[in-house]
Amino acid sequence: MRSSILSTAHQPDLDVDRQDIIVAPATPPGEGGVAIIRLSGPNCLDLVLPFFQSSRTFNRPDSHYFYHGFLLDSQGHRLDEVMFVFMATPRSFTAEDVVEIHCHGGHQTVEKILSLFLKAGARLAKAGEFSYRAFINGRIDLSQAEAIADLIHARSATAQTLAFSQMEGQLSRTLYSYTAKLRDSLALLEAWxxxxxxxxxxxxxxxxxxxxxxxINELRVLCGGYNTGRSYVEGVSLLLFGKPNVGKSSLMNALLGEERSIVTEIEGTTRDLLEEGLVIHGIPVRLIDAAGLRAGLDPIEREGVERARRKLITADLVLLMIDGSRPFDQEDQDAADACLDKKHIKVITKSDLPLEPSVEFSDIKDAISISIKSGEGLSLLRQAIHDAIIGHQSRIDNSVVMTNQRHYAAASHAMVSLQRFVDSVSLGFSLEFLASDLREALVALGDITGETTTEDVLDSIFSRFCIGK
Known part of the structure; x- marks a missing residue:
């Protein structure tokens, strides 16, 4: 990281004195038109005001209003022309007093302003500390805090929509409705x-x-959408697989819309894994072009083939590609056999050329025919990729969709506890055992929203955030 101040930051526990005034850039490092430096904590306004020279006179700035002026150094020299905004508690992101300085972007400007405030008594925020304070102060719950990170790192419009929905509290409200009913049931049991x-x-x-x-049924529906939600947020890996010169590199270029892979008539051109990202019907996809499957004498090509086979094991989805203009041979059969236990889509390439009879009568059923030259079948292939990843659900509707693996694990744990409760009722277990099952389920659900999450887990979650988030 270029900033010497930020590069010295470390990540101890977030359980620190929240009376401190913390400061950090709220925008990424580097050159840009504008950078935002954020301070949060009691009396942060009093720390900043001596260095702000407003273009108009005021006794004390009103909350949530922008003021134009200049930021001065400790000798009264102008550092930069800025916009200044004060947000009084609790109407701020952290629910504390917050000051933001909107200055010109650039490493030197941001460095000087940070140094100014650090020398005045603020300290550099730890990774995720702004979001942590918002959580601790009740401004957001834990699932909403995690959604902030998802929103910032969203790689598709659908992922952005899902993250924003969770950040607004849609998942939280759903979980609170579950826990409210379970608490009522637990209270009745404990009374007896x-x-x-x-x-x-x-x-x-x-x-x-x-x-x-x-x-249990409601949680099962919620967990049932996890794989779909995870695909939209985390994306999937898609491997192009087959013998040499079936059109893998040409298909990669066509899907990307650019000449990324080298395409020639010479077999074995692709010798290593080539990966590129794209979005297919809202799903982030890591597209992988691999060496053609054959028994080559070249040691480099053999290594490429072995890498392709290893990637076949870990890929989420495989496109098994067969050249429809050439005879279906043993290399094609070897590729097909390798895909038997993998989720895959059969693709017949070069449909603009006459179909070789041996391909037509081989065991290649339900294949999609495509032509890179004419574009035939590419739209159908994109839809097939989408459907293979998430099923035939055409879009994410307004229902709550779970996207976080931690949330999924906690909700699954809650379901196990609740099912054990139901089974125990049928077996005539005592109320103490039944109450214990309900408590365990409530603890698991509370771990999602942060009501019962341990400090170690909180530190782990927020430590993955950027400084300034």
Whole structure:
């Protein structure tokens, strides 16, 4: 990182004195028209005001209004022309007093302003500390904090939509509705535990069991959308696989819309893995062009083939490519056999040329025919890729979609606990055991929103954030 100040930052625990005033750039380092430097903490306004020379006179700035002026150094010399905004607690991102300085972008300007505030008594924010303070102060819950990172790093419009929905609290509200019902059921059980000589009425127990069963079904639906949500957010790897000269590199170039892979009539041109990113129907895809599958004598080409086979194991989806203009031979069969246990799409290439009969009558069913030269079949192939990844759901609707692996694991844990509760009711277990199952489920769901998350987990989550986030 270019900034010497930021490069000295380290990441200890976030459980620090929240009375400190923290400062960091809220915009990425580097050259740009504008950079934003953010301060948060009690009395941060008083720290900044002595260095701000406003273009108009005021006794104290109003909250949430921009003021034009100049930032001065400790000797009163002008550092930069800036816009200044103060956001009074609790109406700020961190729910604390916040000051933002909008200055000209560039390493030197940002460095000088940071140095000014650090010498005045602020300290450099740790990674994720602004978001951590927003969480600790009740401005957002943990799932919303994680969605901020997802929103910033979204690689497709759909991923951005999902992250923004979660940042607004759609997932949180859904989970709170579940936990509210479970807490009511737990409260009823615990009330009867205090009276061991009396039995919980059968109708009340049946009502609780029904409520818990409904919660299981709702969580199952929520978890059922995880793979779809994960694909939209994290993306998938797509391997182009087949013997040499079937058109893998040509297809990669066509999907990318640029000449990325070398295309020649000479077999074995591609000898290493070539990876590029693109978005197909809203899904971030890491497209991988690999060496053609054949028994080559060239040691470099053999290594390329071995890398292609290893990548076949880890790829999320494979395009098994067959040249429709050439006889279907043993190398084609070897490629097809290698894909038997992998999710794959069969692709017949060069459909602008006459179809070789051996291909037509080989065991290549449900294949998609394409021509790079004419563009035939490419739209159909893109749709097939989309459907193979997430099924035939054409779009993300307004339902809550889970995208985070940590959330999925916690919700799955809650389902196991709730199912154990239902089974235990049928087996006649005591109320103490039943209450324990409900508590375990509530702890698991609370781990998603941060209600029951341990400090170690919080540190791990926020440490992955950037400084200034």
């Amino acid at each position: 535990i205090d009276f061991p000589d009396e039995e919980l009425p059968t109708e009340d127990m049946n009502e609780i069991k029904l409520q818990v069963s409904q919660s």
